[in-house]
Amino acid sequence: MARHRFEPTRYSNVLATLEPVLAVADGDTVVTTTLDAAGRDRDGVQRAPRGNPMTGPFFVEGAEPGDALLVRIDRMTPIRATGWTFSVLAPNVVEPGAVARLPERREVEWAIDPQAGTARLADAGRELTVPLAPMIGCFGVAPRQGQAISTATSGEHGGNMDYRRFAPGTTAGFPVAVPGALFFLGDGHACQGDGEIVGTGIETAFEIEFTARLRKQAGFGWPRGETETDIFTVGNARPLDQALQHATTEMLRWLGQDFGLDATAASHLLGQAVRYDVANVFNPAYSVACRLAKRWLTRPEGTAGGLEGTG
Amino acid sequence: MARHRFEPTRYSNVLATLEPVLAVADGDTVVTTTLDAAGRDRDGVQRAPRGNPMTGPFFVEGAEPGDALLVRIDRMTPIRATGWTFSVLAPNVVEPGAVARLPERREVEWAIDPQAGTARLADAGRELTVPLAPMIGCFGVAPRQGQAISTATSGEHGGNMDYRRFAPGTTAGFPVAVPGALFFLGDGHACQGDGEIVGTGIETAFEIEFTARLRKQAGFGWPRGETETDIFTVGNARPLDQALQHATTEMLRWLGQDFGLDATAASHLLGQAVRYDVANVFNPAYSVACRLAKRWLTRPEGTAGGLEGTG
Amino acid sequence: MARHRFEPTRYSNVLATLEPVLAVADGDTVVTTTLDAAGRDRDGVQRAPRGNPMTGPFFVEGAEPGDALLVRIDRMTPIRATGWTFSVLAPNVVEPGAVARLPERREVEWAIDPQAGTARLADAGRELTVPLAPMIGCFGVAPRQGQAISTATSGEHGGNMDYRRFAPGTTAGFPVAVPGALFFLGDGHACQGDGEIVGTGIETAFEIEFTARLRKQAGFGWPRGETETDIFTVGNARPLDQALQHATTEMLRWLGQDFGLDATAASHLLGQAVRYDVANVFNPAYSVACRLAKRWLTRPEGTAGGLEGTG
């Protein structure tokens, strides 16, 4: 269970089978840094092209296609005193007839105060202060079949899901498609509402600590996650309807695999207890999470936590 | 501020400009009963055709087109010891390729225990118990231009939104389209998850107490709501993307009308603080709520609560 | 086989179970007139509110729920020298990011010359002349269960489908939901491209001649049509994907009912031969036609034409 400190010197704007930056073992912890979505570092220096440049990939020893990579987000510390957002709702989240009434989009700067735990914006004669709620906007593994998928979008491999529950304390799970999994991360947000409807969270540079584990032959089809209270699956597609279909189908699979619920039992439970989160409704693929409180779930005797399954 | 007790003898499966069953004044409270979605009463007797037969319409004196009808849901008491749900996820909420693997749909019966505050299902060798969380599945006002809109669907007038936050303690607001507003209600659920993904909540008969008020010339485009902690707007359309657009556009309108936020200020706030709920992803029109915690909102001096605006 | 001449004196902006304006027998022909979409008659006089006011309803003797009403469009003669269109693409048919660059919408007037068979527009320093290609934008039957459906939209009952193949020579078929079918028509277009993407065809007043027939217990789920060369089905919904699903499912039904093709045989044929038309991508419900050339079809011995089936 080694603890690695890794300072990136190159970044990638695709998730792909690239030369690893570091090899880690199952159970190891990594402390590293990420650029903001625009490619700027802790000092505001442009270090990579815009569009969610990634730190990584990290090679996880022993990871094989069919396994799941489990990444616990141990800590996210903003390392710059400023973050930025766009100033206006994205045109695709309002009625087409209302688009022409939106003002033009600008980039605005927030002051981040880690001591106070807040981000503060002064813009257009008003102030707004929000509590820091760090999350990872874009992370995931190398996709299958030699694809190199832009960090603008997302898919079965993860990617730019912009889901606010991918936050410290959450364990994320990804279906491994290539040997070593090849894990990438970046695009940290100091805060973000549902849907990422202005097209950004509060974009800034982070120090992130995470722990990687493997679950062998796990049968994941889409990203999954586990918080202190909930399990969730994430579907990535347009329209939202299809993203929701993927997430729901993956939840059915999970409830069957690990909790012994057939389609009928899972339907009864989800019908009364499911929660859906609109993670993002901005990126080329939208993301919807299908979420269920863990108190509804009973695991067979002697088995581990949600994402770790019954192994 | 009279209190009416009204026992329905006829029901409607459309929201339309029909002969009122009762006239009430602004501020009056009504105690009445509703059939379940299948048209069955407290004794399980079929009293109206399937498909959300409505109690009403109630004529609210003084309501004119352009006004808003505000309906506070004061109380919902289940009045039958049983409720029913469908047994399997709707085919439109899973991947098309997974539909053929779903079992056939059945109606299953839950035991409702108001004392214990639970509903309990025994089906296919398993038991499931959920806490009661009553809500109104279908309610709203007569639509404009002589339309008679099926209680299967929803629109600007409200209707079959199946949103679990239309619950006791919530005030719902509807844009009035005809004199007297003509308010209908029914389709009570003892519980329901997000999305109504099995096609039902736990469907049963209720005694419902509500209080009707008017807000003159309110400028509502879509249904709105206010809970103890949140305000929300509801958009009804397919796909979810469009429902979300309506809800978000209506929230922009509200933040401008009552809270003095222009599109930029509203974007800054919603971008970091908005929550979306998938109310239903089953009916002919899907419903999405755009929700915002009231702690983010400062009302101009001396004005009333969220839905009541600055009047 | 009577021939009726009917001059309307009242109109309706909903398709609903209304008092008939005329009763006709199976096989009868009717010559009548329609207002333009804005409610203006042959002299440009406003005779009814905007939004596709309908002529009708016509009661067809013998029509019962479950039957199909077959309406052959015998002739459409424009009866005004002018028509109008909107001047700019609807915001929902361009990319959300391109909406703000569209100019503001105006109404523009075309000169209609029935002798020359053309419509001519002079606007913004340019001329455009198109051949007349008349079609019915909105027609259909009273919907089921007491609904009164706005002529802005469409559904299983027909309505505002804005499909350019609903033109002279075409026979349209509608599923009858109420006794007498109650047929409405209006919203004639002198011309229209696919999708009705400016939100209108060339809107004008018409004299229309049609012949109504019945097919008993026909099993239609959605509107159907037959031209000299093709049969088609029309699905009405949002998004286009769902409209296409309805149209395709109805075509499967038709190929099974009348042409003895099971799902496999129908799939083989449609896979290689189907054509889809985007009828409208503007109205609250979009319309997609699933179309098949009649040369692919062999009818069992001794049976009638496409829409008339094997009766």
Add this chain to the structure above:
Amino acid sequence: MARHRFEPTRYSNVLATLEPVLAVADGDTVVTTTLDAAGRDRDGVQRAPRGNPMTGPFFVEGAEPGDALLVRIDRMTPIRATGWTFSVLAPNVVEPGAVARLPERREVEWAIDPQAGTARLADAGRELTVPLAPMIGCFGVAPRQGQAISTATSGEHGGNMDYRRFAPGTTAGFPVAVPGALFFLGDGHACQGDGEIVGTGIETAFEIEFTARLRKQAGFGWPRGETETDIFTVGNARPLDQALQHATTEMLRWLGQDFGLDATAASHLLGQAVRYDVANVFNPAYSVACRLAKRWLTRPEGTAGGLEGTG
């Protein structure tokens, strides 16, 4: 204007910046062969993994980002006596409630007779013969920013559009994103209906002859095409609504760039004359073509054909 004969020995299942197989000059013609979608060659031998393995990439000398690559499809000759299709409609093209009634999917084999110009299927006791109508299912250029995009899907770079008008006689145009353009092609179909609704055309191996030309700094955003009678643009996305938005926006751009039509003039013309084709409604990205007859277009004096613009 050289004429190259190129026999591939390796294939790719992504469109990406890969080592070119051949460099050609602007104006050169290439004769080459393609595998079927399953990776099988003229002898039915598996030569590459399933999923539209591509011949190429061809490096076109002088091509730079911002240019357009124009590819005239000179000839397509099927080189195997058999092709295959799936036997049943894809589940996403029928109503969700009808999916469970579809039979299971099989692969079926067609006999291709180039002499007779037909493909013939005998399956489940029936015969079906269709005329050959060859087309390219998947072709395009290397995408921008280091992406490697699966041949299962499509985007601005082209890819798996499955549009039946990408046929001999058509010139296709692609926005060049990398030096040399890097053109790939494959997935030939002996025939295909609109939408590729069984998930395939008649999949077989082809000899294809094409001629590559460049248009410098052309300003293409999406693939374009020109047939003897029409010009068209192709948008690739889900749902169909969004694919249609991309195609329509690209057509607006084209009409402005090359034909001097501003948004109003283009709206007037498209409103009455546009045709939409549903190219595919099966792949991860759906494809819609926005098509306009060339007879509507007047080019400024002394300029070349549609795709070649006013250069």
